[in-house]
Amino acid sequence: MKQLLLLRHAKSSWDDPGLDDFDRPLAERGVKAARSIGRELAARGWLPDLALVSPALRTRDTWRLVAAELPVQPRIAFIKALYDA
DSSP states (O other): OOOOOOOOOOOBOOSOTTSOGGGOOBOHHHHHHHHHHHHHHHHHTOOOSEEEEOSSHHHHHHHHHHHTTSSSOOEEEEOHHHHHO
């Protein structure tokens, strides 16, 4: 059976209030959390076939850190409409 897993980006940094929202990086807390979520997904066997990711910096970085913890890399598609949703 197919399953849908929704994952929000990890905690973003507000250290630079002049940055455009699209370009905000992850906070250190977010980096740690993203890695932890990746490990948890792998431990539970929740391994996606396809990841649809917003092209915003914090979402790309979240996915990169999550995916680094997975035993198999899924296909990935960056979809601008996800950022605008």
